[in-house]
Amino acid sequence: xxxxxxxxxxxxxxxxxxxxxxxxxxxxxxxxxxxxxxxxxxxxxxxxxxxxxxxxxxxxxxxxxxxxxxxxxxxxxxxxxxxxxxxxxxxxxxxxxxxxxxxxxxxxxxxxxxxxxxxxxxxxxxxxxxxxxxxxxxxxxxxxxxxxxxxxxxxxxxxxxxxxxxxxxxxxxxxxxxxxxxxxxxxxxxxxxxxxxxxxxxxxxxxxxxxxxxxxxxxxxxxxxxxxxxxxxxxxxxxxxxxxxxxxxxxxxxxxxxxxxxxxxxxxxxxxxxxxxxxxxxxxxxxxxxxxxxxxxxxxxxxxxxxxxxxxxxxxxxxxxxxxxxxxxxxxxxxxxxxxxxxxxxxxxxxxxxxxxxxxxxxxxxxxxxxxxxxxxxxxxxxxxxxxxxxxxxxxxxxxxxxxxxxxxxxxxxxxxxxxxxxxxxxxxxxxxxxxxxxxxxxxxxxxxxxxxxxxxxxxxxxxxxxxxxxxxxxxxxxxxxxxxxxxxxxxxxxxxxxxxxxxxxxxxxxxxxxxxxxxxxxxxxxxxxxxxxxxxxxxxxxxxxxxxxxxxxxxxxxxxxxxxxxxxxxxxxxxxxxxxxxxxxxxxxxxxxxxxxxxxxxxxxxxxxxxxxxxxxxxxxxxxxxxxxxxxxxxxxx
DNA sequence: ATGTAGGATCAA
DNA sequence: TGATCCTACATC
Numbered sequence: 329x330x331x332x333x334x335x336x337x338x339x340x341x342x343x344x345x346x347x348x349x350x351x352x353x354x355x356x357x358x359x360x361x362x363x364x365x366x367x368x369x370x371x372x373x374x375x376x377x378x379x380x381x382x383x384x385x386x387x388x389x390x391x392x393x394x395x396x397x398x399x400x401x402x403x404x405x406x407x408x409x410x411x412x413x414x415x416x417x418x419x420x421x422x423x424x425x426x427x428x429x430x431x432x433x434x435x436x437x438x439x440x441x442x443x444x445x446x447x448x449x450x451x452x453x454x455x456x457x458x459x460x461x462x463x464x465x466x467x468x469x470x471x472x473x474x475x476x477x478x479x480x481x482x483x484x485x486x487x488x489x490x491x492x493x494x495x496x497x498x499x500x501x502x503x504x505x506x507x508x509x510x511x512x513x514x515x516x517x518x519x520x521x522x523x524x525x526x527x528x529x530x531x532x533x534x535x536x537x538x539x540x541x542x543x544x545x546x547x548x549x550x551x552x553x554x555x556x557x558x559x560x561x562x563x564x565x566x567x568x569x570x571x572x573x574x575x576x577x578x579x580x581x582x583x584x585x586x587x588x589x590x591x592x593x594x595x596x597x598x599x600x601x602x603x604x605x606x607x608x609x610x611x612x613x614x615x616x617x618x619x620x621x622x623x624x625x626x627x628x629x630x631x632x633x634x635x636x637x638x639x640x641x642x643x644x645x646x647x648x649x650x651x652x653x654x655x656x657x658x659x660x661x662x663x664x665x666x667x668x669x670x671x672x673x674x675x676x677x678x679x680x681x682x683x684x685x686x687x688x689x690x691x692x693x694x695x696x697x698x699x700x701x702x703x704x705x706x707x708x709x710x711x712x713x714x715x716x717x718x719x720x721x722x723x724x725x726x727x728x729x730x731x732x733x734x735x736x737x738x739x740x741x742x743x744x745x746x747x748x749x750x751x752x753x754x755x756x757x758x759x760x761x762x763x764x765x766x767x768x769x770x771x772x773x774x775x776x777x778x779x780x781x782x783x784x785x786x787x788x789x790x791x792x793x794x795x796x797x798x799x800x801x802x803x804x805x806x807x808x809x810x811x812x813x814x815x816x817x818x819x820x821x822x823x824x825x826x827x828x829x830x831x832x833x834x835x836x837x838x839x840x841x842x843x844x845x846x847x848x849x850x851x852x853x854x855x856x857x858x859x860x861x862x863x864x865x866x867x868x869x870x871x872x873x874x875x876x877x878x879x880x881x882x883x884x885x886x887x888x889x890x891x892x893x894x895x896x897x898x899x900x901x902x903x904x905x906x907x908x909x910x911x912x913x914x915x916x917x918x919x920x921x922x923x924x925x926x927x928x929x930x931x932x933x934x935x936x937x938x939x940x941x942x943x944x945x946x947x948x949x950x951x952x953x954x955x956x957x958x959x960x961x962x963x964x965x966x967x
Numbered sequence: 968a969t970g971t972a973g974g975a976t977c978a979a
Numbered sequence: 980t981g982a983t984c985c986t987a988c989a990t991c
Contacts, residue, residue: 345968348990376970376971953986
C-alpha cells in the first residue's frame, strides 16, 4: 500500500468577526477523503469551539505553517455551494466590504433534514413558448433572439402601461430554459412571486420551476433550494433571498422594479439584488433583464455606460396602451380643509371617477398614508400636535374621536395645544381611511375597499368599485381600472431623500400601469415638474437620464459611490481620517447621543478600492480591540 | 468572541 | 515565592 499524500481543505468558518474574514486550512482525515469536496458544509474545531464552515477548496498542501486540525465531520447532503455562487459570494463580499461568511449565510439556506430524505423528482423538459410578446418594445425581439441563441443580451426594460410583466419574464425564462440554460427571476415581494409563479406555470407547465421566498417558511425554501441545486428545475423565481440560488447553467437573470427597497437584503452586508444579479450575469455570461414600469438612475447608468441596452415601448405601442394622464396643479382647489369632506379631490378627478363608475369600471385612489388622520396640528396657531407624555405625533383614528399618540397609544383627552392652549385641531395629513370615508359619502351605493401593507387586497372582481390604497399594494383589476387618481403627491415630492422624485415616479407608474387602455389617470401635481411630465409621456427612460445627469452634477450615487460609517462619537471620523486612500469625508452627523455617522464619497471607479480599504481597516480595528464602526456601502439614506 | 499564555501585582 | 488577576493575542 502506498501512502497517499495528505489532503487539506480551505474552509470559510461561520464566524462573524471581521478580523476572521479569511480561509482556514484543515486536514482531511482519511475516512472523510471521499466526502469532503468544495462546496461542502463541514464541522470543525476553531479556537477551541466546534463551529460549522464551508469548504471552498480542496488541496494537497496547506498555506498555514502551524498546527493544522482535522475536519471533524461533513454535513450532508454534499456540496451545496456551487463554484459559481462561491465566486459570486466573494465578489459581493468585496463589493460591500463584508465578510465572506456573512454572504455565504445569505447564499445557503437553513438545512432541513427531512427534505433531504424526500425522493428527488425528475427534470421535465421545457419547450420554447409558442409566442413571446416582446415585439412592442425596442430591442425586445432582438433580446429574445439572442437569448434563444445562447448569447448574453442585457436590457433595461421599461414596461408599457398594463403590461403583464410576469408573463413577459416567464416567456424569457422559458426561452432560456428551452435553449438548455437556467433562469433566475427576482421580484420585490411575495405577491409578485405568486404572480410570477402563476405566469411560469402558464407558460412552462407544472413543475418546471420553483419559488424561493422567506414567506414560504424554511422547509419549502430548502426544498426549492435543493431542487435548483440538483438541477431538477432550471428556473427559480423569488424575492431577494433567491438572488444567490444555485441555478445550474445560468442563462438569464432578471430583476423587476429594482427601485423597490425590498430588493436590498435585510442581512449584512445588505447587498442589492440588482447588483448581485448583474455581477452574476457578468460572471456566468447570462443574459440580464432589469425591468420595471419606472427606471432607476442605477439602471440608466448601465444603459449610458453601454453595459445594457434600453428596451422601452415603441411609439405606436405606447399610443395604444397609454391611459390619458391629467395633472392637476397645486391651486386653491387642493387646500386641505377638514370641515369640507371633498375639497381634496379636484373636479377633474371627480369627473374621471364618476365616468369610470358609470361605465361599471373600478376606480383606484392612491393615498400616501394609511389610517384616518395620521397627523394633526392646532387649528389656531398651526403648531404640530404632539403627545404631552412622549412627544410622539398625535393622530385621529376615526370621525369624532379624540387624538391618540402614534408612539405610546395614549389618548389625549381633553386635548389642548401646547403652544396656545386651543382645543381645536386641524388635519395635516389625510389618510386612506378618511379618504375612503369621503369617497363613500360622495358615491353612495358604491363599494369602497381599502388596501394597505397590513391588509393587502390581492385582486378585485370586475365591476364598479372604489379601491383606496397606499403605494405599492394596489390590487390588480380585471381589464384595468377605469380611472386612477394619485392624491396628496406633495407628501412624496417634498421628501428630503435624494431619490424622492424617482420614487414618486416609480409608485405613480406602478399605479397608473393598472389603468385600462384609454382610461384616465389624474395626478394632483404640477404638470410642469419633470417627474409629472415623465408620467404623462410614460417616459421613465428620459426621466432617469435627467436624474442621472443631476446626480452626476451634484456628485451623488450612482455616479459617485458612498459608504456610511457609524460608530461611537469620534470613532467613525477617526477611521475615515486614517484611511490610506483619498476619500472625501462628509459629516459627522449625530445619530443619537453617543453615536455619529460620516459619509465617504469616492468616484465610482474607486468604489472597489474603497470597499477593500474599509474591510481591511475594520478588521485591523477589531483586532486592536478598538470600538466597532459599522460600514455600509451604498447606504440607504443616500442611494 | 473567547480561551490562553505570559506578565504584572500583591500577600506572606 | 506562589497565587491570582489582567491584558494581549491568536483562532487553521
